[in-house]
Amino acid sequence: MFSKVLIANRGEIALRIIRACRELNIQTVAVYSKVDQNSLHVRFADEAVCIGPAQSNESYLNIPAIISAAEITDVEAIHPGYGFLAENPHFAEICESCNITFIGPSAESIRLMGDKVRARETMRKIGVPVTPGGKGVIKDVKEALEIAKKIKYPVIIKAAAGGGGKGMRVCHNDVTLTSSFSMAQKEAEASFGNPHLYIEKYITDPRHIEFQILADKYGNAVHLGERDCSIQRRHQKLIEEAPSPIMDHKLRKRMGDIAVKAVKATNYHGVGTIEFLLDSSGEFYFMEMNTRIQVEHPVTEMVTGIDLIKQQILVAAGEKLRLKQDSIKMNGAAIECRINAEDPAKNFMPSPGKIEELNFPGGFGVRVDTHIYPGYMISPFYDSMVAKLIVFAKTRKDAIRIMQRALDEFYVAPIKTTIPLHAEILEHPVFAEGKATTHFLDKFFKSALEAKT
Amino acid sequence: MNLKEIKEIISLMNENELAEIEIEREGGKIKIKKTMDASSAAVGPPAVAQPYRVETQAAPPAAPAEKASPATSENTKSITSPMVGTFYRSPSPESPPFVDMGQIIEVGQVVCIVEAMKLMNEIKSEFKGKIVQIPVDNAEPVEFGQPLFIIEPV
Numbered sequence: 149m150f151s152k153v154l155i156a157n158r159g160e161i162a163l164r165i166i167r168a169c170r171e172l173n174i175q176t177v178a179v180y181s182k183v184d185q186n187s188l189h190v191r192f193a194d195e196a197v198c199i200g201p202a203q204s205n206e207s208y209l210n211i212p213a214i215i216s217a218a219e220i221t222d223v224e225a226i227h228p229g230y231g232f233l234a235e236n237p238h239f240a241e242i243c244e245s246c247n248i249t250f251i252g253p254s255a256e257s258i259r260l261m262g263d264k265v266r267a268r269e270t271m272r273k274i275g276v277p278v279t280p281g282g283k284g285v286i287k288d289v290k291e292a293l294e295i296a297k298k299i300k301y302p303v304i305i306k307a308a309a310g311g312g313g314k315g316m317r318v319c320h321n322d323v324t325l326t327s328s329f330s331m332a333q334k335e336a337e338a339s340f341g342n343p344h345l346y347i348e349k350y351i352t353d354p355r356h357i358e359f360q361i362l363a364d365k366y367g368n369a370v371h372l373g374e375r376d377c378s379i380q381r382r383h384q385k386l387i388e389e390a391p392s393p394i395m396d397h398k399l400r401k402r403m404g405d406i407a408v409k410a411v412k413a414t415n416y417h418g419v420g421t422i423e424f425l426l427d428s429s430g431e432f433y434f435m436e437m438n439t440r441i442q443v444e445h446p447v448t449e450m451v452t453g454i455d456l457i458k459q460q461i462l463v464a465a466g467e468k469l470r471l472k473q474d475s476i477k478m479n480g481a482a483i484e485c486r487i488n489a490e491d492p493a494k495n496f497m498p499s500p501g502k503i504e505e506l507n508f509p510g511g512f513g514v515r516v517d518t519h520i521y522p523g524y525m526i527s528p529f530y531d532s533m534v535a536k537l538i539v540f541a542k543t544r545k546d547a548i549r550i551m552q553r554a555l556d557e558f559y560v561a562p563i564k565t566t567i568p569l570h571a572e573i574l575e576h577p578v579f580a581e582g583k584a585t586t587h588f589l590d591k592f593f594k595s596a597l598e599a600k601t
Numbered sequence: 602m603n604l605k606e607i608k609e610i611i612s613l614m615n616e617n618e619l620a621e622i623e624i625e626r627e628g629g630k631i632k633i634k635k636t637m638d639a640s641s642a643a644v645g646p647p648a649v650a651q652p653y654r655v656e657t658q659a660a661p662p663a664a665p666a667e668k669a670s671p672a673t674s675e676n677t678k679s680i681t682s683p684m685v686g687t688f689y690r691s692p693s694p695e696s697p698p699f700v701d702m703g704q705i706i707e708v709g710q711v712v713c714i715v716e717a718m719k720l721m722n723e724i725k726s727e728f729k730g731k732i733v734q735i736p737v738d739n740a741e742p743v744e745f746g747q748p749l750f751i752i753e754p755v
Binding site: 201 | 618686717718744746747
C-alpha cells in the first residue's frame with residue numbers, strides 16, 4: 149500500500165480523496181494555486197505545496213509543477229481526481245517515467261478511450277452495440293452524405309477528440325449536413341486541436357445510462373450497476389440517480405456483462421464508466437468511456453455500500469480485486485444534485501464571491517460532499533460546482549422526499565446557487581414518475597419560460 | 602510606530618502567511634500575533650476570520666534595531682520562487698554560493714538555482730539591493746511564491 153499520495157486536484161474531489169487516504173492510513177499531499185491557499189483540501193492534507201498562480205494552466209494543469217511537488221514531498225502515487233489531468237495520457241506517462249504510480253488506468257487505455265473514433269471501433273469489434281454510423285473518421289462531405297443515407301436522418305456529427313458533450317452537431321437533412329460539416333471541422337480544430345469528425349445516428353429522446361466498472365491489474369473486473377444521468381442541460385449533468393428508474397434485472401445483467409467484457413478485452417485497470425444511450429424501444433448503444441472517477445460516483449457508493457475511491461487506490465497499489473460480481477447488490481435508491489454557484493434566473497451566470505451564511509442539510513439519509521465553509525471565497529477561476537447533495541433511501545419515492553427536505557434546509561447566502569432549480573425539477577411529475585430523458589430539462593425550461601411570458 | 606505601520610505589518614503578515622512577528626526598533630518594541638478567536642461566529646473549519654492581537658511595550662531607549670525574524674518590513678522586497686523545486690545556493694556542490702548575506706546585487710543577477718525535475722533553473726533578481734536575509738536553507742524544497750531572499754533595495 150502507498151505510504152504517501154499527492155492529490156493533483158482541488159475542491160470537493162480533493163477532499164474526498166484525502167478522506168479515503170486517511171482511512172487507509174496514507175499520508176496526503178495537497179497542491180494548490182495561490183488563490184486556493186485557504187481551501188479545505190489544503191488544510192486537511194498532511195502537507196501542502198503551492199504550485200502556481202490562480203490560472204489552471206499555470207497550476208492544476210501545470211505538469212512540471214505537480215511532478216516537482218511530488219518529488220520534493222517524496223510521494224509514491226498521484227491521484228488525479230476528475231477533470232484537470234485525470235484523462236491526460238501524457239501526464240500518466242510522465243508519472244510512470246518518474247516512478248510515481250498514476251492512480252488510474254494506463255496511458256494507453258486513456259489514449260484509446262480519449263479518441264472517440266478508436267473507442268467506438270474497439271467496442272464494435274468486441275461486440276459492444278454501438279450507434280449505427282461510419283466506421284472511422286469521415287474523409288469529406290461526400291462520405292458523410294453517403295453514411296447519412298445509409299443510417300437515415302437525423303444524424304449527429306461529433307469530434308473525434310471531443311467528448312463530454314462538446315463539439316457535436318445534429319443534422320436532419322443533406323442541406324444541414326453539408327453546411328455543418330466544414331464548420332464542425334473548424335470548431336473541432338479550435339477546441340480540441342484535431343479536426344477529425346465521425347458520424348452516428350442521432351438517437352432521439354434517449355436516456356443516459358452509465359455503468360460503473362472496477363478492474364484490477366490481474367484481469368479481474370466487475371460492474372457496480374448503473375447510474376441514470378438523463379437530467380442534463382446542454383450535455384452537463386445536473387441530477388444523477390442509482391439505480392435507473394426504468395432498469396430491470398435482465399437489462400442490467402445484459403448491459404453490465406457487456407461493460408465488463410469491454411473492460412477485460414481492453415486490459416483496463418482502475419475505475420471507469422461506460423456510457424450508453426438507451427432508446428425508447430429498449431435498445432442500448434455505446435456512447436463513450438470515461439477513464440476516471442466521476443463526479444457522480446457517490447450515488448453508486450450509497451446503493452452498493454462500496455467506497456469507490458478506496459477501491460481505486462487499492463487497485464492502483466497492486467491489490468487483487470476482492471469483490472465478486474454476485475456479491476455486489478444495489479439496495480435502495482440514491483439521488484445526487486450538483487449544486488453550482490450559478491444564477492438560474494440569469495441564464496446560469498456564474499456567481500462567485502464570499503459565502504457569508506451557510507447551513508448544510510443533515511439527518512438520516514443525507515450526504516454532502518463539498519469544499520465550502522462559512523467565509524469561503526468562491527473564486528471565478530474554476531468550475532462553479534460548490535457542493536454535491538446526495539440522499540439515500542429504501543425507495544426512490546422516499547429518496548425524492550428526503551432530497552426535497554434537504555434542498556429546503558440547504559442555505560447559502562449571498563451567492564446564488566442552483567438549489568431552487570433542483571427543487572423545481574424534483575417536483576415535476578415527469579421526474580417523479582422516472583420518465584425523464586435527456587431532452588427533459590430543455591423541454592422543461594422552454595415551458596417554464598413560456599409560462600413566465 | 603504608528604497605526605499605518607502596524608496595518609502594513611499585518612497585511613505583510615497575511616501575504617507571507619506569518620503567525621507571529623516581533624520587531625524591536627529605537628523607541629519601542631512591538632509584537633503582533635495572529636490568534637484564533639474561540640467566540641467567532643464562523644461555524645466551519647478553523648481560521649476563517651482571524652483577529653489580531655497587538656502588544657506594545659516601551660523599549661529601553663537606544664536599543665539597537667534587531668534583525669526582524671522571518672519577516673519583511675516596509676523597505677524590503679522578496680525574491681520569490683517562480684516554481685516548485687529544490688533550492689540551491691551554488692551552481693554545483695563544490696562551488697561557492699552565487700550570492701551571500703550583505704551582498705549588493707544587481708537587477709538580472711543570478712542569485713540561486715531552483716531544481717525541478719532534474720532541470721536546473723537559474724533564478725535572477727528583479728531588484729537591485731542588499732541581501733538582508735536568506736530564509737531558505739541550501740537543498741531545501743520550495744514552493745511557488747515562497748520567499749528566497751529578502752532584499753533592501755538601493
